[in-house]
Amino acid sequence: MVYEYIVIGAGIQGSSTAYHLAKNNKKTLLLEQFVLPHSRGSSHGQTRIIRKAYEDDFYINMLEESYELWAQLEKEAGVKLYRRTGLLLMGPEKGKDFQLIKSAMQRNKIPSVVLERHEFSQHIPNVNLTSGDGAILESTGGVLYADRALRAAQTVFQSHGGTINDGEKVINIEPGDLITVTTDSGTYQAKNLVITAGPWAKTLLSHTGLQLPLQVVRINVCYWKEKVPGSYSINNRFPCFIQIHPKEAEHDIYGLPSNEYPGLMKVCYHMGTETEPDERDRQTDRRDVDALSSYVSRCFPGLVSVPSVVESCMYTMTPDKHFVLDRHPSYSNIVIGAGFSGHGFKFGPVIGKVLCELSMGLNPSYDLSPFSIQRFQANPK
Numbered sequence: 001m002v003y004e005y006i007v008i009g010a011g012i013q014g015s016s017t018a019y020h021l022a023k024n025n026k027k028t029l030l031l032e033q034f035v036l037p038h039s040r041g042s043s044h045g046q047t048r049i050i051r052k053a054y055e056d057d058f059y060i061n062m063l064e065e066s067y068e069l070w071a072q073l074e075k076e077a078g079v080k081l082y083r084r085t086g087l088l089l090m091g092p093e094k095g096k097d098f099q100l101i102k103s104a105m106q107r108n109k110i111p112s113v114v115l116e117r118h119e120f121s122q123h124i125p126n127v128n129l130t131s132g133d134g135a136i137l138e139s140t141g142g143v144l145y146a147d148r149a150l151r152a153a154q155t156v157f158q159s160h161g162g163t164i165n166d167g168e169k170v171i172n173i174e175p176g177d178l179i180t181v182t183t184d185s186g187t188y189q190a191k192n193l194v195i196t197a198g199p200w201a202k203t204l205l206s207h208t209g210l211q212l213p214l215q216v217v218r219i220n221v222c223y224w225k226e227k228v229p230g231s232y233s234i235n236n237r238f239p240c241f242i243q244i245h246p247k248e249a250e251h252d253i254y255g256l257p258s259n260e261y262p263g264l265m266k267v268c269y270h271m272g273t274e275t276e277p278d279e280r281d282r283q284t285d286r287r288d289v290d291a292l293s294s295y296v297s298r299c300f301p302g303l304v305s306v307p308s309v310v311e312s313c314m315y316t317m318t319p320d321k322h323f324v325l326d327r328h329p330s331y332s333n334i335v336i337g338a339g340f341s342g343h344g345f346k347f348g349p350v351i352g353k354v355l356c357e358l359s360m361g362l363n364p365s366y367d368l369s370p371f372s373i374q375r376f377q378a379n380p381k
């Protein structure tokens, strides 16, 4: 079967790309190895954080449009995808990371308030602000309903004439003017291919002769019980939070208000232990959960400091934690979206837009140099 475009991988990035291609009247096939919906990649689960609190202007610029595109998808699909809660950023006040985000927020006029220590508990009850930490509340931060968002992108894609073949694993890619994609149950051809394979990107791209420095880690997604039900609830406008440089661990900790499991707040470590994507559940390292328990007991006294629910997800990390959004260096009709490094969901619609632009040969709406493949080749380490 011949298509104009094939997209491999129906996570949020592939589904959003397919949606933009179909809206541009391109005959598009979206291939997914698992039967949808599934919980084996990076886009499953009920919730993700959306925020503009970033240190780099290039992310902040893309997020301005991302909020608009999420709102458009909400309208098209007729479902609510975003709930505003605010995003609380905490971290060593004089530390580089906190200062860089704070000044980027001021420079970009992101609606926010600096919470002074003496007023912190009045605004954010039931949280202990670490000594030496500053706090900023970004008012546009909030929760994205991830599973719903993924389904919405796929449904709107299909309503624009797109085809989804799930339960079909791509096992070979033969580049050419007409690319041949072989799955475990069929063969397809297209003039253009977009690869958005999440944790499997490294393996799939190696079939095309491209080696990318991507590392897959398993994340323990932990939910903690409220001692007083509702005290950290989305319905009480408790914000999402990011804790930079917690005392207990090397990487950040983040959380979302209780919502999907009533009475349970999601608090996770922003790093995990390396895994093979097909062997995710053999990875049983729980050192991150121990660090989270200490943090929860010190800073969130209203939560029971042993998780009630632990689920799994995966990050696909690049060395600099910036995404890969580029053409294949050897085949200009193959476009790659990969390495979303645990922070890509909020950008889904805008990433779909730029991958669509790249594969249609249009000028991308953003400077994509921070996301180039060449950055790894110039300095392989």
Ligand SMILES: Cc1cc2nc3c(=O)[nH]c(=O)nc-3n(C[C@H](O)[C@H](O)[C@H](O)COP(=O)(O)OP(=O)(O)OC[C@H]3O[C@@H](n4cnc5c(N)ncnc54)[C@H](O)[C@@H]3O)c2cc1C
Pocket: 008, 009, 010, 011, 012, 013, 014, 031, 032, 033, 034, 040, 041, 042, 043, 044, 047, 048, 049, 050, 168, 169, 170, 171, 196, 197, 198, 199, 200, 201, 204, 219, 221, 268, 312, 313, 314, 315, 337, 338, 340, 341, 342, 343, 344, 345, 346, 347
């Ligand atoms: C626990 C956790 C919390 C997160 N929190 C946030 C957050 O708060 N905010 C935020 O912005 N981001 C967050 N992220 C990151 C975000 O969820 C990811 O960046 C994003 O989901 C990546 O999407 P993707 O489409 O690249 O990957 P995936 O969702 O993994 O999609 C790739 C798809 O490709 C398919 N595939 C792979 N190989 C093949 C093949 N050979 N044939 C066919 N199909 C194939 C896979 O099955 C999969 O469905 C979080 C991630 C995790 C794990």
Ligand SMILES: O=C(O)[C@@H]1CCCC=N1
Pocket: 049, 050, 051, 242, 252, 254, 270, 342, 343, 344
């Ligand atoms: O991307 C996000 O906002 C979340 C929270 C911080 C760490 C990773 N994901």
